[in-house]
Amino acid sequence: MWKTLFVVLISLVLMAGCSSKESGTDEKESSGSSSSPKEEELVIAVNENFISMDPHNTGDTNSNSVQTAMLEGLLGSDEEGQIIPQLAEEYSVSDNALEYSFKLRQGVTFHDGEPFNAEAVKTSFERIMKDESLRLNSRGFNLITSIDVIDDYQIKVTLKEPYAGMLTRFVSAKILSPKLINDSSNDIGKTPVGTGPFKFVEWVQGDHLTVERFDDYWNKADRVKKITYKPVPENGSRVAMLKTGEAHVIYPAPVQNLKELESNSDVEIHKIPSTIARYVSINTMKEPYDDVRIRQAINYAVNKEAFISVVNSGYGLPLDSIIPSKTQFYSKQETYDHNIEKAKELMKEAGFEDGFNAEIWGNTNSDTLKGMQFIQQQLKEIGITVEIKSMEEGTLSDEIYGAQTPEEAKVQMWYVSWSAYPSDTTNATKPLFSSSSFPPDGANTAYYKNDDVDKWITEVNQTADPDKQAEIYSNIQSAIYKDAPWIFLGVDEILAGSRSNVEGVFISPTGGINVTDANLK
Amino acid sequence: MIPILFIVSILIFFFTHLIPGDPARLVAGKDATLEEVNIIRAELGLDQPIWDQYITYMSNLFQGDLGTSLKTGLPVSEMFADRFMPSIYLTFMSMGWALVLGLLIGTLSAVFKNKWPDYFGMVTAVSGISMPGFWLGLILIQIFSVQLGWFPTGGAESWKSYILPSITLGAGIMSMLARFTRSSLLETLRADFIRTGRAKGLKESVVIPKHALRNSLIPVVTIAGLQFGFLLGGSVVVETVFSFPGMGRLLIDSIAFRDYPVIQAELLLFSIEFILVNLIVDIMYSMLNPKIRYVT
Numbered sequence: 001m002w003k004t005l006f007v008v009l010i011s012l013v014l015m016a017g018c019s020s021k022e023s024g025t026d027e028k029e030s031s032g033s034s035s036s037p038k039e040e041e042l043v044i045a046v047n048e049n050f051i052s053m054d055p056h057n058t059g060d061t062n063s064n065s066v067q068t069a070m071l072e073g074l075l076g077s078d079e080e081g082q083i084i085p086q087l088a089e090e091y092s093v094s095d096n097a098l099e100y101s102f103k104l105r106q107g108v109t110f111h112d113g114e115p116f117n118a119e120a121v122k123t124s125f126e127r128i129m130k131d132e133s134l135r136l137n138s139r140g141f142n143l144i145t146s147i148d149v150i151d152d153y154q155i156k157v158t159l160k161e162p163y164a165g166m167l168t169r170f171v172s173a174k175i176l177s178p179k180l181i182n183d184s185s186n187d188i189g190k191t192p193v194g195t196g197p198f199k200f201v202e203w204v205q206g207d208h209l210t211v212e213r214f215d216d217y218w219n220k221a222d223r224v225k226k227i228t229y230k231p232v233p234e235n236g237s238r239v240a241m242l243k244t245g246e247a248h249v250i251y252p253a254p255v256q257n258l259k260e261l262e263s264n265s266d267v268e269i270h271k272i273p274s275t276i277a278r279y280v281s282i283n284t285m286k287e288p289y290d291d292v293r294i295r296q297a298i299n300y301a302v303n304k305e306a307f308i309s310v311v312n313s314g315y316g317l318p319l320d321s322i323i324p325s326k327t328q329f330y331s332k333q334e335t336y337d338h339n340i341e342k343a344k345e346l347m348k349e350a351g352f353e354d355g356f357n358a359e360i361w362g363n364t365n366s367d368t369l370k371g372m373q374f375i376q377q378q379l380k381e382i383g384i385t386v387e388i389k390s391m392e393e394g395t396l397s398d399e400i401y402g403a404q405t406p407e408e409a410k411v412q413m414w415y416v417s418w419s420a421y422p423s424d425t426t427n428a429t430k431p432l433f434s435s436s437s438f439p440p441d442g443a444n445t446a447y448y449k450n451d452d453v454d455k456w457i458t459e460v461n462q463t464a465d466p467d468k469q470a471e472i473y474s475n476i477q478s479a480i481y482k483d484a485p486w487i488f489l490g491v492d493e494i495l496a497g498s499r500s501n502v503e504g505v506f507i508s509p510t511g512g513i514n515v516t517d518a519n520l521k
Numbered sequence: 522m523i524p525i526l527f528i529v530s531i532l533i534f535f536f537t538h539l540i541p542g543d544p545a546r547l548v549a550g551k552d553a554t555l556e557e558v559n560i561i562r563a564e565l566g567l568d569q570p571i572w573d574q575y576i577t578y579m580s581n582l583f584q585g586d587l588g589t590s591l592k593t594g595l596p597v598s599e600m601f602a603d604r605f606m607p608s609i610y611l612t613f614m615s616m617g618w619a620l621v622l623g624l625l626i627g628t629l630s631a632v633f634k635n636k637w638p639d640y641f642g643m644v645t646a647v648s649g650i651s652m653p654g655f656w657l658g659l660i661l662i663q664i665f666s667v668q669l670g671w672f673p674t675g676g677a678e679s680w681k682s683y684i685l686p687s688i689t690l691g692a693g694i695m696s697m698l699a700r701f702t703r704s705s706l707l708e709t710l711r712a713d714f715i716r717t718g719r720a721k722g723l724k725e726s727v728v729i730p731k732h733a734l735r736n737s738l739i740p741v742v743t744i745a746g747l748q749f750g751f752l753l754g755g756s757v758v759v760e761t762v763f764s765f766p767g768m769g770r771l772l773i774d775s776i777a778f779r780d781y782p783v784i785q786a787e788l789l790l791f792s793i794e795f796i797l798v799n800l801i802v803d804i805m806y807s808m809l810n811p812k813i814r815y816v817t
Contacts, residue, residue, distance in 0.1 A: 231764065395542060398542055
């Protein structure tokens with residue numbers, strides 16, 4: 001009797017097999033027309049979810065990227081990350097670095113039809129000034145004493161004290177439609193309305209965010225009709241999307257797939273020098289690191305070229321100053337070349353000929369771990385035995401910022417990175433090297449204190465004269481580089497991939513994706 | 522159910538706040554000063570005593586307010602809205618085919634013990650259970666998306682997007698169910714009442730499905746229920762590989778960011794789902810075996 005059952009079951013299996021085969025062939029036929037995106041739509045796959053669309057309260061690169069498609073500031077930034085006029089046609093800064101005057105562009109409208117003018121700028125800026133919880137508030141906008149509307153298209157902003165990072169803040173402070181701000185029922189973090197080349201369509205949490213061409217945009221050009229941004233955290237999946245054409249641009253492109261992608265004629269790879277500095281901060285207030293010779297010895301002992309090829313798979317540049325070369329006012333320093341003999345000599349001079357035990361902290365990211373192991377292996381050469389402490393990000397943050405005074409700080413070396421806007425040299429120096437920025441007040445985890453540097457950092461922020469700024473920043477860089485409060489490891493190169501029919505999309509040194517002139521051939 | 526949920530809510534709330542890491546610092550950024558961090562802490566209500574925070578949380582919860590995400594500033598319910606249904610669909614789809622194939626393979630293997638359907642079934646089951654989801658997912662993308670172009674590599678836009686993730690998720694469960702069905706059915710087939718059934722001349726097509734299979738299903742239903750509950754919680758691996766907008770990745774992201782309201786709401790939701798699934802499993806027990814009844 002079981003034969004009957006056997007026959008029934010087998011036929012069931014066969015039926016299931018056949019039907020799936022049939023539906024499979026359907027798939028193949030239909031996929032050509034429906035699942036491959038039409039050439040009217042540009043798809044960009046990025047590695048992380050977007051956090052918020054509120055431009056005045058954004059800290060992550062990917063949210064910023066999407067916002068720049070829809071929103072504009074008085075100032076913008078070019079391919080190199082340098083500041084250019086955007087909604088302002090012209091701007092000027094007074095000699096005492098307190099007054100910023102803008103002449104606004106005329107004939108600009110918001111996506112909701114509202115006109116763009118000085119009042120609209122004032123509404124946006126006042127929103128940031130009044131709300132202390134907005135990220136931009138504490139970064140410059142809390143220094144504003146008055147906003148004067150001179151006429152419809154002229155506006156003047158006055159600060160109570162000079163702040164050299166302010167121009168970069170005018171790039172970040174996107175101008176939102178006053179109608180959006182004044183109507184409290186709107187959620188700015190979800191549905192932004194600005195003046196950009198694309199307007200918001202929909203945001204499906206965790207899946208995609210779509211924008212569509214704004215036909216009344218002030219700068220007419222041929223642009224793609226729709227752009228969809230997708231968070232795709234898995235590297236292999238992003239690569240697969242680029243290969244199948246499901247995505248036109250992927251950021252970042254994973255290093256391990258570069259060879260495979262480079263051999264694909266439909267795909268182009270872009271390498272962009274970034275403003276991401278990789279370094280290990282050395283606690284200059286702790287023994288034996290309080291001796292500059294020890295810190296220099298550590299720098300001589302680490303082979304930076306090997307670091308870039310081993311840890312960054314060859315994609316990177318040397319960090320030959322305290323700031324990356326794309327940062328404004330950068331000046332190249334004489335680097336600590338790999339020299340074990342010299343390192344040993346310095347160790348001996350400092351009285352540590354036989355080395356010592358050290359500890360390095362970092363997060364649990366696999367690349368960080370690789371980097372720390374590299375440092376461990378390099379420092380072994382000069383007798384320093386490094387113990388690696390890999391901690392989950394929140395715990396690590398507690399350990400670092402939990403210390404209220406330099407004496408309480410337990411950190412010896414921290415493997416970390418820093419990125420500031422290319423135009424914002426203040427943010428690339430002050431939080432890292434000013435003695436007012438010891439944790440928990442900033443990220444000076446080297447507990448670096450140099451009275452000259454402190455004085456210069458204050459001075460450089462009090463002038464708007466670029467020549468004077470360049471001179472002071474040059475002093476700052478050479479003094480700090482000699483003091484070696486960091487192991488200066490390298491500057492990341494950003495990797496992105498695109499289909500060969502993509503035009504007008506570029507990646508900035510901070511990893512932002514600019515789509516202002518995006519089009520598909 | 523209500524008392525359980527009340528205890529769960531307390532556990533979730535306090536354990537969430539016990540995780541080391543300061544959300545205010547994470548929101549403010551590495552370059553923030555202590556003053557900025559404190560302003561944000563006050564804004565988020567994290568400067569209040571923990572019991573006050575719990576009372577606020579519970580009273581909001583009773584009004585149907587799950588809170589606002591610390592990270593995105595969006596209401597938690599909105600963040601769930603786009604992710605909840607895709608997770609449910611994916612769970613049902615994965616569970617559906619895993620149940621059908623798992624039972625089928627398990628039954629065939631038991632009925633044809635030590636014959637080729639058994640070997641074939643068990644090889645399939647062992648392969649299914651030993652393939653890591655991460656690897657299987659990437660292989661499926663490579664074959665069916667990149668090479669053949671049948672299915673999209675990810676997302677949740679159409680039913681096609683669900684096929685590959687559901688295979689990846691279901692493979693392990695199917696294998697587990699197949700093995701459980703097989704061993705449980707083999708045991709039942711040796712039971713006296715089966716011998717009696719066969720002795721009195723019942724056809725195999727009646728003995729196997731009606732008497733043997735039905736009596737072997739209790740452990741299978743237990744396992745299936747548990748797996749169903751886990752699936753509802755979302756799968757980080759599959760959601761990551763297929764960039765699927767589900768609940769699992771949201772939880773991991775929220776934990777990394779110490780986004781208390783999202784973590785709490787999500788854990789509470791999972792607890793409710795688990796309690797419901799358990800209830801259904803209990804009901805199924807008594808349907809499968811009327812001897813199992815709750816004493817009132």
